[in-house]
Amino acid sequence: MWKPDRSLNKPLYQQIADHLEQRISLGELPSGSLLPAERKLSEQLGVNRSTVVQAYEELRASGLIESMKGSGTRVSPRKWGKTSRRTPNWNRYVEGGILQPSLPFMRRIREGLQSGETVINLAYGELAAELCPNDTITSLIRNEPFDQPLGYGDPQGYVPLRTALTSFLHEHRSIQATNQSILITSGSQQSLYLITQGLLSPGDAIAIENPSYCYSLPMFQSAGIRLFGMAVDEHGVIPDDILNLYTQHRIRMVFLNPNYHNPTGTVLSPERRIAILRICEQLGIPIVEDDPFSLTALDEEVPPPLKMLDQNGTVLYIGSLSKIAASGLRIGWMVAPHSVIQRLADARQQMDFGLSIFPQWIAAHFLASPELSPHLIQLRDQLRFRRDVMAQALQRQLADEVSFELPKGGLNLWCRINRPVNDYALLENGLKHGVAFVPGSVYGSESGFVRFTYARPSVHEIEPGIAQFAMALRKTME
Amino acid sequence: MWKPDRSLNKPLYQQIADHLEQRISLGELPSGSLLPAERKLSEQLGVNRSTVVQAYEELRASGLIESMKGSGTRVSPRKWGKTSRRTPNWNRYVEGGILQPSLPFMRRIREGLQSGETVINLAYGELAAELCPNDTITSLIRNEPFDQPLGYGDPQGYVPLRTALTSFLHEHRSIQATNQSILITSGSQQSLYLITQGLLSPGDAIAIENPSYCYSLPMFQSAGIRLFGMAVDEHGVIPDDILNLYTQHRIRMVFLNPNYHNPTGTVLSPERRIAILRICEQLGIPIVEDDPFSLTALDEEVPPPLKMLDQNGTVLYIGSLSKIAASGLRIGWMVAPHSVIQRLADARQQMDFGLSIFPQWIAAHFLASPELSPHLIQLRDQLRFRRDVMAQALQRQLADEVSFELPKGGLNLWCRINRPVNDYALLENGLKHGVAFVPGSVYGSESGFVRFTYARPSVHEIEPGIAQFAMALRKTME
Ligand SMILES: Cc1ncc(COP(=O)(O)O)c(C=O)c1O
Ligand SMILES: Cc1ncc(COP(=O)(O)O)c(C=O)c1O
Numbered sequence: 001m002w003k004p005d006r007s008l009n010k011p012l013y014q015q016i017a018d019h020l021e022q023r024i025s026l027g028e029l030p031s032g033s034l035l036p037a038e039r040k041l042s043e044q045l046g047v048n049r050s051t052v053v054q055a056y057e058e059l060r061a062s063g064l065i066e067s068m069k070g071s072g073t074r075v076s077p078r079k080w081g082k083t084s085r086r087t088p089n090w091n092r093y094v095e096g097g098i099l100q101p102s103l104p105f106m107r108r109i110r111e112g113l114q115s116g117e118t119v120i121n122l123a124y125g126e127l128a129a130e131l132c133p134n135d136t137i138t139s140l141i142r143n144e145p146f147d148q149p150l151g152y153g154d155p156q157g158y159v160p161l162r163t164a165l166t167s168f169l170h171e172h173r174s175i176q177a178t179n180q181s182i183l184i185t186s187g188s189q190q191s192l193y194l195i196t197q198g199l200l201s202p203g204d205a206i207a208i209e210n211p212s213y214c215y216s217l218p219m220f221q222s223a224g225i226r227l228f229g230m231a232v233d234e235h236g237v238i239p240d241d242i243l244n245l246y247t248q249h250r251i252r253m254v255f256l257n258p259n260y261h262n263p264t265g266t267v268l269s270p271e272r273r274i275a276i277l278r279i280c281e282q283l284g285i286p287i288v289e290d291d292p293f294s295l296t297a298l299d300e301e302v303p304p305p306l307k308m309l310d311q312n313g314t315v316l317y318i319g320s321l322s323k324i325a326a327s328g329l330r331i332g333w334m335v336a337p338h339s340v341i342q343r344l345a346d347a348r349q350q351m352d353f354g355l356s357i358f359p360q361w362i363a364a365h366f367l368a369s370p371e372l373s374p375h376l377i378q379l380r381d382q383l384r385f386r387r388d389v390m391a392q393a394l395q396r397q398l399a400d401e402v403s404f405e406l407p408k409g410g411l412n413l414w415c416r417i418n419r420p421v422n423d424y425a426l427l428e429n430g431l432k433h434g435v436a437f438v439p440g441s442v443y444g445s446e447s448g449f450v451r452f453t454y455a456r457p458s459v460h461e462i463e464p465g466i467a468q469f470a471m472a473l474r475k476t477m478e
Numbered sequence: 479m480w481k482p483d484r485s486l487n488k489p490l491y492q493q494i495a496d497h498l499e500q501r502i503s504l505g506e507l508p509s510g511s512l513l514p515a516e517r518k519l520s521e522q523l524g525v526n527r528s529t530v531v532q533a534y535e536e537l538r539a540s541g542l543i544e545s546m547k548g549s550g551t552r553v554s555p556r557k558w559g560k561t562s563r564r565t566p567n568w569n570r571y572v573e574g575g576i577l578q579p580s581l582p583f584m585r586r587i588r589e590g591l592q593s594g595e596t597v598i599n600l601a602y603g604e605l606a607a608e609l610c611p612n613d614t615i616t617s618l619i620r621n622e623p624f625d626q627p628l629g630y631g632d633p634q635g636y637v638p639l640r641t642a643l644t645s646f647l648h649e650h651r652s653i654q655a656t657n658q659s660i661l662i663t664s665g666s667q668q669s670l671y672l673i674t675q676g677l678l679s680p681g682d683a684i685a686i687e688n689p690s691y692c693y694s695l696p697m698f699q700s701a702g703i704r705l706f707g708m709a710v711d712e713h714g715v716i717p718d719d720i721l722n723l724y725t726q727h728r729i730r731m732v733f734l735n736p737n738y739h740n741p742t743g744t745v746l747s748p749e750r751r752i753a754i755l756r757i758c759e760q761l762g763i764p765i766v767e768d769d770p771f772s773l774t775a776l777d778e779e780v781p782p783p784l785k786m787l788d789q790n791g792t793v794l795y796i797g798s799l800s801k802i803a804a805s806g807l808r809i810g811w812m813v814a815p816h817s818v819i820q821r822l823a824d825a826r827q828q829m830d831f832g833l834s835i836f837p838q839w840i841a842a843h844f845l846a847s848p849e850l851s852p853h854l855i856q857l858r859d860q861l862r863f864r865r866d867v868m869a870q871a872l873q874r875q876l877a878d879e880v881s882f883e884l885p886k887g888g889l890n891l892w893c894r895i896n897r898p899v900n901d902y903a904l905l906e907n908g909l910k911h912g913v914a915f916v917p918g919s920v921y922g923s924e925s926g927f928v929r930f931t932y933a934r935p936s937v938h939e940i941e942p943g944i945a946q947f948a949m950a951l952r953k954t955m956e
Binding site: 025086087089100107129132137145150153202217222284285338347 | 500504507566569576578579610627631665667677682764789793818825831837840
């Protein structure tokens with residue numbers, strides 16, 4: 001975000017006025033568009049409110065903006081002195097559209113983290129820079145000769161990456177796949193999006209865990225899909241609940257995140273995996289197995305994937321490099337019957353014409369690299385250490401106020417607050433105290449839960465992050 | 479695509495049977511799914527039909543597949559000997575979904591090009607390998623130190639790339655943009671998709687050129703948008719037609735491809751640019767200016783972009799590296815008012831969580847590289863040469879049968895066939911004679927037009943490609 005530069009000779013208010021004038025004249029702030037309230041802008045820019053007041057004064061004087069009691073400050077619609085020119089009513093366009101905006105809580109967290117203040121990030125479920133295999137990737141970029149054609153690629157994805165994945169999936173997840181049954185996607189996110197947009201129709205009902213990462217995704221609403229939560233206990237989804245939901249709502253798909261479930265950390269038991277697969281086979285409904293975390297086991301290994309047990313093409317299996325290597329690669333995959341892969345590969349062409357060759361080329365080399373196994377071992381060690389640091393911090397600071405299970409893998413710790421609390425106030429207080437986390441209600445849980453990630457902050461931020469959370473919690477409880 | 483290996487000891491039919499058995503047992507060909515007809519498979523695999531017959535025989539004998547008179551050969555639904563297990567009816571899922579499949583002609587072309595036969599590609603509007611700046615890209619990958627964070631990136635795109643684009647757009651298109659008004663997308667395609675899904679609502683009407691690249695994009699149907707064609711002459715869209723369409727259909731946006739229009743090659747005249755901008759300003763409707771070709775001027779330069787003339791934020795400007803550097807980079811951009819950029823950046827998170835850092839990092843360096851200008855000059859020289867080779871070949875081979883204008887830029891030559899012809903038969907004959915091209919009706923024109931690209935084949939394929947087309951045309955006319 002732009003900020004005024006205190007080292008310049010030009011007064012701050014003048015810098016702000018000039019900056020806004022430039023944005024207005026470029027059409028970035030079209031006529032009629034609302035400017036931030038003075039107090040808000042002064043916070044964003046880190047200046048006194050009176051400085052913003054003076055900048056707005058200046059712009060008003062030149063006729064570029066207008067303020068009206070009760071309706072804020074707007075770019076003047078008559079700024080060009082020609083009444084014949086109008087700007088599209090962008091508000092109406094921006095508020096339309098099929099794609100739904102992110103949840104307010106998620107936008108607030110992003111805003112808090114981008115504000116320029118130091119906010120410890122216990123919110124984003126991704127790896128800290130020091131957990132990513134930067135050196136391996138940097139050196140393979142430098143040393144592997146890049147000699148790939150630069151045209152539009154294969155709609156299913158770069159063939160050597162699909163080949164590398166068949167070995168990877170076989171070795172690490174006992175999944176048998178072939179090149180033809182793999183689609184490379186922009187993370188698991190794009191796989192989920194393609195399923196909702198390419199295989200389901202508006203009005204369709206699906207079953208998801210309750211709570212679930214899926215509740216945080218407006219993509220289901222965008223596709224007009226009805227979500228029904230499945231009952232869950234400490235061993236994951238209760239299989240019979242699927243039958244209930246089928247009888248009541250004719251669910252057309254079951255979405256599962258069986259390993260170190262986001263947000264609760266639960267692992268679906270082996271018996272239930274078999275039971276769920278049998279039930280779905282009998283009902284003829286597909287299972288989406290979203291499995292980004294299985295290689296982040298911190299204690300014992302996870303049970304075999306449903307896809308391994310699936311001999312009938314009932315399971316759409318989804319994986320990703322985001323949680324085990326780098327989310328900025330944007331490399332994920334889906335393993336599914338060929339007709340499904342073909343349909344979704346074709347549909348994806350409309351959205352983006354497929355993935356860039358470069359991250360696919362890097363991922364193919366990374367998966368085949370001798371550095372992969374040592375990286376995974378080291379990653380687990382570091383995640384285990386971080387998890388323990390966070391658990392100890394919670395014990396030390398909030399033993400009486402919160403309760404949680406130690407997660408056995410994944411990047412997140414799911415934490416219950418023992419007394420009733422207002423999620424909204426808690427998040428605002430958290431941001432004010434310099435810490436971001438995700439209120440559980442984002443994932444569809446009742447209020448009073450919080451998801452912390454121990455993977456994203458740097459190690460030495462975990463303890464202070466929890467301390468700041470403790471202050472925010474006490475403040476909220478006052 | 480898998481093919482049997484003639485160098486192996488194993489008989490071809492056995493290789494085919496084993497391959498199919500493997501795909502069936504992995505669930506890639508789920509029970510009940512249809513196998514290709516014997517003749518078709520034998521063509522695809524390049525074997526005799528009797529070999530496929532024998533392979534199917536083998537699979538039938540082991541109960542894996544069943545053939546029924548009139549309904550073809552299917553994977554046996556009882557293959558596991560347990561009637562309780564069923565496969566999801568994938569057909570119903572695959573035929574559902576909001577995202578529409580590609581047009582049949584486009585799928586047929588892709589299939590023809592992937593068939594394994596040598597087919598000269600005059601169909602894909604992209605650069606041949608030898609026109610891409612491979613050396614520059616390879617050397618920057620090798621020599622620029624990669625030191626970027628590997629986490630989820632900024633939703634609007636990598637900041638240094640946006641900064642490089644502001645200079646690039648200023649220098650090459652006289653467009654003033656700032657970081658905040660730029661969104662990096664996966665080619666222009668994703669910009670178009672985001673506009674249809676993020677700003678328009680089902681039932682909305684828009685105006686597009688007739689013919690237009692947009693007609694080839696099922697994304698408009700997927701979003702439930704009604705397309706109205708604008709009348710076009712040799713100077714592009716006739717401005718008054720916009721007013722007509724507005725009065726009749728309340729169009730909510732105008733899509734233009736003003737420079738070397740795909741497929742016709744037309745350049746919108748400077749006077750009309752101004753007139754269209756004024757009309758749209760008065761009506762308060764946004765213009766989408768899709769401008770991938772402006773830097774491929776072969777003769778004189780193109781007029782200033784509408785975005786340069788736009789001082790009110792009426793124009794959404796879209797560009798791409800696909801047609802001037804490499805389509806496999808998947809780097810495009812949109813310049814628009816900040817509120818629009820923010821809305822679409824947020825919406826895109828749902829689809830794919832943003833672009834990979836790697837192509838963005840490469841593009842930022844490429845745009846700032848001293849090699850960019852020499853590359854663009856060389857590209858134009860080579861495209862001009864190729865265009866002339868194609869035009870001469872058409873003159874030599876088909877002077878009486880076709881007519882065309884010499885395109886002044888872009889990658890395509892738009893060709894009218896002087897006598898009535900059946901598009902479908904022409905394409906099939908083309909593929910049979912070893913040449914692919916795009917029938918004009920894909921872009922909404924009446925039948926009897928063809929789009930050839932001179933950019934995609936290698937130089938020495940252009941003349942034979944046209945010769946093969948001439949044979950196919952004569953065959954079709956017979
Ligand atoms: C369960 C689950 N699925 C999918 C995703 C999407 O991640 P990506 O697209 O980076 O693979 C996430 C990210 O938080 C997740 O937690
Ligand atoms: C007019 C026009 N717009 C957009 C595109 C999409 O190209 P890309 O997404 O590679 O930039 C094309 C490609 O053919 C095109 O011709």
